[in-house]
Amino acid sequence: MTIGNFETADLRSDTVTRPGPGMRAAMAAAxxxxxxxxxxxxxxxxxxxxxxxxxxxxxxxxxxxxxxxxxxxxxxxxxxxxxxxxxxxxxxxxxxxxxxxxxxxxxxxxxxxxxxxxxxxxxxxxxxxxxxxxxxxxxxxxxxxxxxxxxxxxxxxxxxxxxxxxxxxxxxxxxxxxxxxxxxxxxxxxxxxxxxxxxxxxxxxxxxxxxxxxxxxxxxxxxxxxxxxxxxxxxxxxxxxxxxxxxxxxxxxHVERIAEDHAHAEMLAAGLTDAGFTVRPPETNIVIVEVARADEVVARAVQEGVLVTAPGPETVRLVTHLDAGQKACRRALDVLAAVMTDVVTGVRNTAPAGHL
Ligand SMILES: Cc1ncc(COP(=O)(O)O)c(C=O)c1O
CATH class of the missing domain: 3.40.640.10 (Type I PLP-dependent aspartate aminotransferase-like (Major domain))
Structure with missing residues (x-):
């Protein structure tokens, strides 16, 4: 799927992967x-x-x-x-x-x-x-x-x-x-x-x-x-x-390559930490970030072709997988860091004094 000029980076879940040509050929020949x-x-x-x-x-x-x-x-x-x-x-x-x-x-x-x-x-x-x-x-x-x-x-x-x-x-x-x-x-x-x-x-x-x-x-x-x-x-x-x-x-x-997903999760976590956010250090392929107005972050990121979920009102979740390579993860990082900073800044600017 593409949005605008970009390939979508779909980090909602590792269940979104689609079978590639090799897997499809194996299925057809079964x-x-x-x-x-x-x-x-x-x-x-x-x-x-x-x-x-x-x-x-x-x-x-x-x-x-x-x-x-x-x-x-x-x-x-x-x-x-x-x-x-x-x-x-x-x-x-x-x-x-x-x-x-x-x-x-x-x-x-x-x-x-x-x-x-x-x-x-x-x-x-x-x-x-x-x-x-x-x-x-x-x-x-x-x-x-x-x-x-x-x-x-x-x-x-x-x-x-x-x-x-x-x-x-x-x-x-x-x-x-x-x-x-x-x-x-x-x-x-x-x-x-x-x-x-x-x-x-x-x-x-x-x-x-x-x-x-x-x-x-x-x-x-x-x-x-x-x-x-x-x-x-x-x-x-x-x-x-x-x-x-x-x-x-x-x-x-696809077993050996799972380590790549973990490396991508590390990269996302490090980048979002550098951008000033609190991130639970990922142990595997799931990254949880604390951010206000998580639903808004999700909605804004989607417009930039980055799909993530909000399991809680103040948490955003990113899951790395086979169909989200390094390029997609880097783009997701750039988009999320910008969107989250923007949303948090907006919250700061609109919240009554002392509420943040
Ligand atoms: C920990 C865990 N167990 C079980 C399942 C269920 O798998 P399925 O979606 O194939 O029913 C999931 C799905 O995401 C899961 O995360």
Whole structure:
């Protein structure tokens, strides 16, 4: 898309990427079959590859990350049972109350700093059940944590959570939509992360740049139940190898390059800091900037071909990805620094004395 003479710099989300010619060619050439009958070789290849990579015995291709998470939660937590997660978790904020609606799951939240759930935090929260008390059944962690700004749960933290939960007989589901970013940022391997959870959902359509899909990794004993849940949620797909092929292509071509997205996020954060704004130091590909009248900043930037979001009234969010190269990010920086300075100056000039 172009606005005026400029290519649009779309930093609203890493979900906006479009498949390039190589990925499209791989999709067109995919061998397919009816996956509801378990007969799609390309889906099978994707599932097997990811199961092997993260060290799980089973895997299930789903149309979305939401569906992968909800299947996982329903597998681990029954109706009338309790899930503990961060108050800003994606499964709560952006999944249409599905734990309650479809799983009958009671959620109890903790307010984790930077969205990072620790064993210390959990120790004071998880409950053993008794005839009068609802016990905790599972814990959910998000790697990386989106609403906190792409923050990373360190491996040691996850291991400690795993130890505590295992000791208490609780399961752990990891929403690893952006686990690829955590791997790129820390050098931690897929298998090391995989060892810290009972189930793990990974997205193909965010940093990896595929158009559709997630894969839920789980013990193979749970696979047939997971397939039934997916079907019941309307996620039984037929010749979905055409989509899985995009995921396989992304695993071959788009994993290594994620470090570039992180470098672009660093560059944006440094530039906006230099321009006088408070920026949360990005850990991965998400940059959060504090600025008054965030909605106005978003609206003005769009007119200059720079697309960002305002998750709060005084925060602007930028997400770097495959389709926003260095040139686009540099332009976004110039435009945002100018627009934000202008908006803030306007606020200063119009606010009553003492209000800024
Ligand atoms: C942390 C996290 N989990 C899950 C999802 C859901 O993925 P999808 O949009 O494929 O349903 C997202 C989407 O942005 C996400 O950020």
């Amino acid at each position: 061998e397919v079959g009816d996956d509801l009958f378990g007969e799609d070789p390309t889906v099978r290849a994707l599932e097997d590859r990811l199961a092997g990579l993260f060290g799980f015995s089973g895997a299930l291709f789903t149309p979305s990350g939401v569906m992968a998470n909800q299947i996982a939660l329903q597998l681990l937590v029954g109706p009338g049972e309790e899930l503990v997660c961060d108050a800003e978790a994606h499964v709560l904020a952006h999944e249409e109350a599905s734990p309650a609606r479809y799983g009958g799951i009671q959620t109890r939240t903790v307010s984790a700093e930077r969205g990072v759930i620790t064993a210390e935090l959990l120790a004071g929260v998880v409950r053993r059940g008794n005839p009068y008390t609802l016990g905790t059944r599972a814990v959910e962690v998000e790697q990386t944590h989106t609403r906190a700004g792409g923050t990373v749960h360190p491996l040691e933290t996850l291991r400690a959570v795993r130890e505590l939960t295992a000791g208490a007989g609780l399961a752990v589901h990891m929403d690893g939509a952006r686990i690829w970013n955590a791997m790129a940022a820390t050098g931690t391997s897929a298998r090391e992360y995989g060892e810290t959870a009972d189930s793990l959902s990974v997205c193909l359509s965010k940093g990896l740049g595929a158009p559709v899909g997630s894969v839920l990794l789980l013990p193979v004993e749970q696979l047939s139940r997971a397939r039934k849940l997916r079907h019941g949620l309307g996620g039984g797909m037929r010749q979905s190898g055409i989509l899985a092929a995009a995921g396989l292509y992304a695993l071959d071509h």
